Amino acid sequence: MKTINKLLLSVAVAGICGTAVAKPVESDNEAWKAKFPNQYNSWATTAETGEVVDLLADDPNLVVLWAGYGFSKDYNRARGHYYAVTDVIQTLRTGGPMGDTDGPMPAACWSCKSPDVARMYEEVGEGAFNDKKFGAWGHEMGNAIGCADCHETGTPKLTLSRPYAERALEKVDMPFAEQSRSMKAAQTCAQCHVEYYFDKTDHNNVRFPWENGFTAEGAEQYFDSIGFADWTHKISKAPMLKAQHPEFETWATSVHAEMDVTCIDCHMPKVTNDQGRKFSQHNVGNVMRDNYEAVCASCHGDDKAEMEALIKSNKEAVNTEKLKAEEIIVRAHFEAGAAWDAGANEEEMKQALTHIRHAQWRWDFAIASHGVHVHNPSEALRLLASAQELGLKAQAELKKVLDKYGVAQPVAIPNIATKEAAQQVVGWDKAKLDAEKAEFIEERVKKEWKTDLR
Ligand code: HEC
Ligand code: HEC
Ligand code: HEC
Ligand code: HEC
Numbered sequence: 001m002k003t004i005n006k007l008l009l010s011v012a013v014a015g016i017c018g019t020a021v022a023k024p025v026e027s028d029n030e031a032w033k034a035k036f037p038n039q040y041n042s043w044a045t046t047a048e049t050g051e052v053v054d055l056l057a058d059d060p061n062l063v064v065l066w067a068g069y070g071f072s073k074d075y076n077r078a079r080g081h082y083y084a085v086t087d088v089i090q091t092l093r094t095g096g097p098m099g100d101t102d103g104p105m106p107a108a109c110w111s112c113k114s115p116d117v118a119r120m121y122e123e124v125g126e127g128a129f130n131d132k133k134f135g136a137w138g139h140e141m142g143n144a145i146g147c148a149d150c151h152e153t154g155t156p157k158l159t160l161s162r163p164y165a166e167r168a169l170e171k172v173d174m175p176f177a178e179q180s181r182s183m184k185a186a187q188t189c190a191q192c193h194v195e196y197y198f199d200k201t202d203h204n205n206v207r208f209p210w211e212n213g214f215t216a217e218g219a220e221q222y223f224d225s226i227g228f229a230d231w232t233h234k235i236s237k238a239p240m241l242k243a244q245h246p247e248f249e250t251w252a253t254s255v256h257a258e259m260d261v262t263c264i265d266c267h268m269p270k271v272t273n274d275q276g277r278k279f280s281q282h283n284v285g286n287v288m289r290d291n292y293e294a295v296c297a298s299c300h301g302d303d304k305a306e307m308e309a310l311i312k313s314n315k316e317a318v319n320t321e322k323l324k325a326e327e328i329i330v331r332a333h334f335e336a337g338a339a340w341d342a343g344a345n346e347e348e349m350k351q352a353l354t355h356i357r358h359a360q361w362r363w364d365f366a367i368a369s370h371g372v373h374v375h376n377p378s379e380a381l382r383l384l385a386s387a388q389e390l391g392l393k394a395q396a397e398l399k400k401v402l403d404k405y406g407v408a409q410p411v412a413i414p415n416i417a418t419k420e421a422a423q424q425v426v427g428w429d430k431a432k433l434d435a436e437k438a439e440f441i442e443e444r445v446k447k448e449w450k451t452d453l454r
Pocket of ligand 4: 292296373376
């Protein structure tokens with residue numbers, strides 16, 4: 001019976017001319033459930049991480065640091081994979097595109113949200129997908145991050161469903177096909193948990209800036225060399241870089257990576273079900289709640305409370321240095337704003353703005369990497385120290401300009417004590433943004449798109 005099935009399958013896959021024809025990508029997670037119930041059920045519990053935490057309200061400095069850029073409109077803590085599509089639709093960053101060609105965001109914003117992206121790459125091609133705007137594809141995006149993002153359709157076999165990740169890993173001499181089983185598994189996470197940008201010279205395709213390796217400085221040199229900026233800062237007019245969640249990069253330079261302890265070991269360990277069958281636990285969240293005994297204890301001993309205390313103190317240490325860096329860089333933005341207002345010219349401002357760009361990039365690379373206080377706290381602290389130093393250099397340059405134009409110092413910092421106050425200072429019309437989003441959800445998403453909002 002088994003042989004016959006295999007035969008039938010190989011005929012089906014081989015196609016008419018005997019050349020291999022890939023099966024169409026099955027993006028519907030439900031379709032995998034009957035065959036792989038353990039993996040499906042544990043994947044479905046990523047819905048447990050559903051709490052919405054508003055990070056701009058927690059730390060209004062962020063509104064100023066990202067002034068002029070979407071992240072200062074709205075930025076919440078990452079939720080479980082189950083919410084990925086809902087969250088990208090609902091965030092104010094993606095606006096209210098009522099038509100297929102409306103902005104603000106390009107189609108590539110879907111890249112790390114849904115296995116339907118893998119399906120569409122196959123149906124229309126990566127470049128043709130990314131040539132369009134975010135709003136053009138909503139009706140195709142019905143499934144949150146799931147099976148076909150990491151597996152060949154209908155099988156447990158791991159795959160990179162995102163060709164841009166494959167290209168990037170080849171660039172750093174880590175081609176997927178040649179990796180160990182554990183590194184292949186970690187690379188499935190690296191399709192999304194990385195720093196990236198959209199390459200305007202290549203269909204707005206996703207690209208990882210790994211030309212100079214995985215460090216913040218390497219990426220900074222790369223972005224400088226191609227004259228890239230994500231946006232121009234609203235107050236200081238500095239050409240800014242936004243770091244996205246570089247988990248793979250900060251992990252790759254850590255002690256755990258050196259010891260071949262990967263994302264999968266900690267986030268997806270093998271567990272045993274009621275019938276005694278082993279399977280990989282597919283709820284990637286809640287490492288400390290679920291996995292300490294099975295994963296960490298062999299190296300760190302069985303005192304879980306001690307580890308929790310260490311993680312907490314690492315987190316506090318990172319947070320303290322983060323806030324110090326923010327205070328310095330926020331001040332530099334306002335000082336630069338005051339210098340422009342006083343009549344400074346581009347030549348006089350150039351050095352200070354470059355320092356601001358680099359300071360904020362290093363700060364962002366450290367703090368945008370979720371879980372960095374476990375993954376690589378020493379790297380986070382190193383980057384934050386460097387961000388503080390560069391921020392102070394920016395202030396020193398700005399002092400020369402402010403002195404030259406006779407500007408009274410210290411430059412006054414407006415009230416940025418709350419998210420609302422800070423958003424007024426940087427000029428967002430929050431009521432208008434909310435209204436646009438509400439109309440888009442009611443008139444377009446609920447009527448035309450497949451997603452049930454969660
Ligand atoms: C983010 C990536 C990712 C997603 C999403 C994902 N898997 Fe997995 N899956 C893995 C990794 C990594 C392994 C472990 C592979 C190994 O140990 O070599 C794995 C293992 C498996 C295995 C092999 C047996 C086992 O449990 O180790 C099956 C079957 C499987 N997954 C099915 C599914 C199904 C069904 C879904 C969707 C409901 C899914 N996976 C979603 C990454 C993923
Ligand atoms: C297709 C892109 C994609 C892949 C592949 C992916 N993630 Fe995610 N991950 C996301 C996005 C997007 C979010 C945030 C979702 C939200 O906030 O709605 C997220 C959130 C998370 C979170 C925080 C939420 C929680 O449940 O605690 C963890 C942890 C996580 N991912 C770990 C992993 C690991 C480990 C892997 C590899 C096995 C992986 N992810 C693979 C895109 C991805
Ligand atoms: C040594 C074990 C370990 C390794 C290796 C590891 N992680 Fe984590 N990770 C954790 C722990 C523990 C946390 C939770 C920290 C906390 O609760 O404060 C975490 C947190 C996270 C978060 C943030 C979740 C949140 O709630 O905000 C993400 C995302 C994440 N890890 C992804 C990854 C990815 C992707 C990799 C591989 C590139 C990886 N991790 C490697 C242990 C690990
Ligand atoms: C294969 C062994 C191994 C496993 C498994 C392992 N670790 Fe580690 N971990 C190490 C080593 C070695 C170090 C570096 C020496 C040290 O600080 O103890 C380390 C360091 C750490 C640090 C401190 C990093 C710093 O610089 O402050 C944390 C936090 C940590 N591990 C958490 C975890 C957690 C949580 C797990 C399980 C989810 C885990 N580790 C699993 C070996 C391991």
